[in-house]
Amino acid sequence: MTIKQWTIKQGLHDGGLVLGTFVFEFATNGIGRLAAGAGAQFVIFDAEHTGWGWETLGRLVATTKPAGVEPYIRVPTAERSQISRALDTGARGIMIPMVDSAEQARDVVRWAKYPPDGVRGAAFGVAHDDYVAGDNVAYMRDTNAGTLVITQIETVAGLEAVEEIAAVDGVDVVWVGHFDLTNSMGIPGRFDHPDYLAALDRVAKAARAAGKAAGFMAGGTQEAAMLIERGFRILAYGGDLWIYQAALRAGLREVRERG
Structure with missing residues (x-):
């Protein structure tokens, strides 16, 4: 079987702009389809900051793929078992938090790729290939x-090594984890700080130089526009719980004002 x-x-x-969203809270069979209906091209299911287990993640991936949206999983840690299980659920890509070095990035790529490019374990006719038998070598x-392999730049160490991380063959995206990065920089939550803005430019420049993409979770349209102007090409527009709460808050406020 080939894909x-x-x-x-x-x-x-x-060189296009790719847009999606995060899911942290609503582990429903319809959430991927809802994202697809809204125009998202990918959904990242978060296993770092949630309590979701592999059965839940597998169901979310399985119910998202038929909608034509690419499901990705952010794993809790850069470990071979986490990466293997995420991909074996059928996720089309992985996001790895706290990548601090090119060596770590190379390990991630090795664990995510089958031989000869890596050491991912082989099992076929299961969830990741939709239970279809075929030409396994071509698959x-x-x-x-x-x-898709997404490495997160969330520490000063990762920022200092971002050029080397982006240059690793098999890394597709260097993604800024903005709050953790500002924490590591000693300027927590100061997203207007010149050092933080310089860090964004450094990540975007490193990605561009390596022929890769810079990524970010944008909290709103104004932030998204700023990031696009800086050269970011893959953006997650918020996350399910914050989008829901913001929309509900705005609607309730308008109703009260009219009441």
């Missing part, structure tokens, strides 16, 4: 090409 190249990687390779080759 077609997945669209996100192609879009990034072509491994195509999956290696299609799987």
Whole structure:
């Protein structure tokens, strides 16, 4: 069995803007379809800051893929078992928090790729290939090409090594974890600080120089516009719980004002 190249990687390779969202709270069978209906191209299911187990994540991935949206999983830690299980649920990509060095990034890529590009364990006719038997060698080759690897820059160490991390073959995205990064920089939550803004530019420049994409979770349209202007090309527009709460708050406020 062969699979077609997945669209996100192609879009990034072509220099396009790719937009999606995070899901932290609403582990429902419809959340991926709702995101697709809103125009999202990908959904990142968060396993770092939630209590979700593998059965929940597998169900979220399985109910999202048919909607034509690419499901990714942010794993809690950069460990081989976490990466393998995330991909074996059928996730089309992985996000790795707190990547601090090129060596760590190379390990992530090795664990995410089948031989000869890596050491991912092989099992076929299961969730990640939709239980379909076929040409497994071709499947491994195509999956290696299609799987998206997102490394998060969330520490001063990661920022200082971002050029080397971005240059690692198999890393597709360097993604700023903004709050953790400002914590590490000693300027927690100061997103207007010149050092933080310089860090954004450094990440975007490193990604561009390596032929990769810079990513970010934008909290609103104004922030998204600022990031696009700085060269970020893959953005998650907020997360489910904050989008819901903001929309509900705005609606309730308007109702009260009219009442």
